[in-house]
Amino acid sequence: MTTPDEHGTEAVVAQLREWLRANLPSDWRAAVEAGDTAALGAITSDPARTSAWYETLGAAGWATPGWPTEHGGRGATADEAGAVADELARWSAGRPDADFVGLALAGATILAWGTEEQRQRYLPPLARGRERWCQLFSEPGAGSDLASLATRAEAHPDGSWVVNGQKVWSSYAHESRFGLLMARSDASLPKHRGITYFLLDMSTPGVQARPLRQMTGDAEFNEVFLDDVVVPDSARLGGVNEGWRVAITTLMSERSGLSGRPAVGPGVTDALVARARTTGAWDSPVLRDRILGLLVEERTLQMATLRAFAPAMTRRARRDRSASWCTRS
Amino acid sequence: MEFVFSPEQEQLRSTVRRLLAERAPLSRNRELAEHGQRHDPQVYRDMAEQIGLQGLALPEDLGGSGGSLVDLAVVCEEQGAVLFGGPFFATAVLAAHALLACADDPTSQALLGAVADGKTTATLAVVETDGRWERDGIATRAEPLGGDHRLSGMKELVLDGAGADVLLVVARSAAGLSLFRVDPAAPGVQCRPLRTLDGTRAMARLQLTDAPARLLGEDGGGWRAVERARQVATVLLAAEQVGGARQCVELTAEHARQRRQFGRPIGSFQAVKHRLADMAARLELARAAAYWAAWQCPGTSPRCDEAVAVAGSYCGESFLQTTADTIQLHGGIGFTWEHDAHLYLRRARCDLSLLGTPQQRRERLGELVGAAEGSAR
Numbered sequence: 001m002t003t004p005d006e007h008g009t010e011a012v013v014a015q016l017r018e019w020l021r022a023n024l025p026s027d028w029r030a031a032v033e034a035g036d037t038a039a040l041g042a043i044t045s046d047p048a049r050t051s052a053w054y055e056t057l058g059a060a061g062w063a064t065p066g067w068p069t070e071h072g073g074r075g076a077t078a079d080e081a082g083a084v085a086d087e088l089a090r091w092s093a094g095r096p097d098a099d100f101v102g103l104a105l106a107g108a109t110i111l112a113w114g115t116e117e118q119r120q121r122y123l124p125p126l127a128r129g130r131e132r133w134c135q136l137f138s139e140p141g142a143g144s145d146l147a148s149l150a151t152r153a154e155a156h157p158d159g160s161w162v163v164n165g166q167k168v169w170s171s172y173a174h175e176s177r178f179g180l181l182m183a184r185s186d187a188s189l190p191k192h193r194g195i196t197y198f199l200l201d202m203s204t205p206g207v208q209a210r211p212l213r214q215m216t217g218d219a220e221f222n223e224v225f226l227d228d229v230v231v232p233d234s235a236r237l238g239g240v241n242e243g244w245r246v247a248i249t250t251l252m253s254e255r256s257g258l259s260g261r262p263a264v265g266p267g268v269t270d271a272l273v274a275r276a277r278t279t280g281a282w283d284s285p286v287l288r289d290r291i292l293g294l295l296v297e298e299r300t301l302q303m304a305t306l307r308a309f310a311p312a313m314t315r316r317a318r319r320d321r322s323a324s325w326c327t328r329s
Numbered sequence: 330m331e332f333v334f335s336p337e338q339e340q341l342r343s344t345v346r347r348l349l350a351e352r353a354p355l356s357r358n359r360e361l362a363e364h365g366q367r368h369d370p371q372v373y374r375d376m377a378e379q380i381g382l383q384g385l386a387l388p389e390d391l392g393g394s395g396g397s398l399v400d401l402a403v404v405c406e407e408q409g410a411v412l413f414g415g416p417f418f419a420t421a422v423l424a425a426h427a428l429l430a431c432a433d434d435p436t437s438q439a440l441l442g443a444v445a446d447g448k449t450t451a452t453l454a455v456v457e458t459d460g461r462w463e464r465d466g467i468a469t470r471a472e473p474l475g476g477d478h479r480l481s482g483m484k485e486l487v488l489d490g491a492g493a494d495v496l497l498v499v500a501r502s503a504a505g506l507s508l509f510r511v512d513p514a515a516p517g518v519q520c521r522p523l524r525t526l527d528g529t530r531a532m533a534r535l536q537l538t539d540a541p542a543r544l545l546g547e548d549g550g551g552w553r554a555v556e557r558a559r560q561v562a563t564v565l566l567a568a569e570q571v572g573g574a575r576q577c578v579e580l581t582a583e584h585a586r587q588r589r590q591f592g593r594p595i596g597s598f599q600a601v602k603h604r605l606a607d608m609a610a611r612l613e614l615a616r617a618a619a620y621w622a623a624w625q626c627p628g629t630s631p632r633c634d635e636a637v638a639v640a641g642s643y644c645g646e647s648f649l650q651t652t653a654d655t656i657q658l659h660g661g662i663g664f665t666w667e668h669d670a671h672l673y674l675r676r677a678r679c680d681l682s683l684l685g686t687p688q689q690r691r692e693r694l695g696e697l698v699g700a701a702e703g704s705a706r
Contacts, residue, residue, distance in 0.1 A: 292691035
């Protein structure tokens with residue numbers, strides 16, 4: 001085993017830092033360096049400022065470092081892409097969580113399955129933060145058993161599709177320009193084989209997103225109603241009735257994306273320790289042992305995540321770098 | 330970054346596994362334990378002569394092969410899987426790493442060479458009546474006599490104490506805690522085997538009454554050797570526990586596939602599946618914690634100490650839980666003497682006191698997290 005400090009990402013991070021020195025607006029940089037959260041908040045909550053920044057970031061490939069260079073990325077390995085995300089986060093200069101579906105899921109899926117025309121249409125605006133994406137997978141009757149989904153897509157004689165059904169738990173659907181849609185195109189086939197995957201334009205008549213209020217008080221999730229929505233065949237991703245395979249690419253990207261960049265070090269429990277010290281809970285041996293038990297579990301999970309990713313990362317590093325974005329196997 | 334085993338490590342694993350399967354399978358280790366013998370000296374010698382296991386992680390200039398602690402952890406995992414009870418852990422782990430901390434002493438060097446050859450077994454005697462690995466728990470005195478010393482005191486939980494060729498004893502001299510070499514055959518040395526819950530490991534109580542002893546390393550510098558040995562031993566004990574837990578998961582999964590009730594294998598019932606899945610998940614987490622720590626060690630950085638504290642806390646308790654689940658999922662047969670399940674439970678329970686408790690490791694972790702606050706790691 002080699003030492004865990006050898007991430008081999010220093011060169012990419014150095015490039016990014018140099019680029020940020022030249023491109024990050026000076027008041028933005030100054031606010032971060034001074035720790036002036038009020039000034040930084042004013043900048044990052046100004047849509048005019050952020051959309052200009054996302055254009056610059058995306059055009060340089062730093063919003064999508066893991067994508068191949070010919071599609072506006074930088075051909076970075078997963079480790080390098082993780083280091084880029086960390087560095088951008090340090091400057092509050094990365095894309096918001098709401099863009100996760102677009103950057104991580106739609107990007108990987110379109111790269112893996114899209115026609116050249118589709119890649120040219122969807123990827124550049126995605127990289128530049130112009131279009132938000134959502135996921136239209138789960139339904140009221142299809143949760144864990146996703147393949148039992150009932151939303152129908154009927155082929156019209158003119159080649160287009162008519163979609164009817166209901167989706168749920170769609171994050172940011174009310175703000176999205178496009179949706180990754182799974183629909184049943186042939187009910188006579190076994191459930192995994194009768195599904196087709198579409199890139200749905202959310203402004204199509206018949207698409208209605210209704211926010212669901214969560215226990216946090218926020219409303220990120222939506223119910224999405226699809227009534228006689230006409231979808232052109234050019235928005236189909238992958239073959240007819242091959243949607244399940246396409247969706248696997250999306251789901252694998254989601255799994256690896258949500259587990260985060262594997263690293264062992266301070267996490268949420270460290271914040272809990274710091275808090276317990278200020279409240280005095282730390283002085284109770286019983287509470288201290290319970291908190292430390294959580295810390296042990298958190299660290300162990302981090303180690304296991306690192307270990308789970310290690311073979312894949314080793315394989316990726318050995319493979320042609322330009323193919324490192326592809327999760328299809 | 331690679332947190333995966335090299336082909337050489339996989340090769341080492343299969344070689345050790347094969348040797349143990351042929352010469353020291355669980356059935357044999359159990360038989361030896363039941364007859365109070367606990368190990369077959371020929372197997373121990375062959376481990377050194379045929380594969381060089383005792384010297385695996387010792388430096389080449391001291392007779393070893395310069396391997397890493399990950400290599401040694403692979404060996405310990407395999408030994409833990411079959412509850413191997415020989416003097417390997419006491420000698421090649423505890424004693425060897427205490428000796429490495431004072432390796433500029435010629436006596437230490439000679440001893441390390443003999444350990445690597447498999448010709449000499451040794452152990453480290455540290456804790457006393459309170460069982461704590463703390464400086465203030467050491468009351469054994471060392472009085473100078475000519476060029477040597479005389480030790481008096483009592484040591485508890487001495488692993489392989491009654492069988493070891495060489496005893497390394499920590500005692501308090503005028504300069505502070507120091508490490509001494511004691512010949513078990515010398516006058517004033519009494520080593521009494523202890524009957525413990527875990528019959529597969531030999532444990533002894535050591536009574537020293539003006540026993541002749543030779544100082545190893547620096548006078549007053551003995552605790553550093555103890556800490557080094559304990560750090561390495563904690564990690565390798567965690568590796569043994571991973572092996573034991575792995576065996577429990579395999580035994581139990583196999584039972585769930587074979588055993589039929591209500592006309593189906595019991596493994597098809599969700600209540601059984603969930604418990605098995607939890608056992609498997611704990612095993613994966615323990616494996617990650619143990620090998621991560623082995624990868625960071627030995628060392629004196631907070632990162633290394635933290636990894637050891639995490640592995641020591643997680644692997645011990647999760648192994649105990651897994652042995653208890655093994656018994657439960659085996660139903661009635663799991664509660665019998667005849668079945669092997671209780672051997673793992675006994676090993677897991679005793680392990681929790683061997684090098685300090687999981688609670689003590691978490692306390693250490695608490696100190697480390699506090700120390701790291703505000704500083705970038």
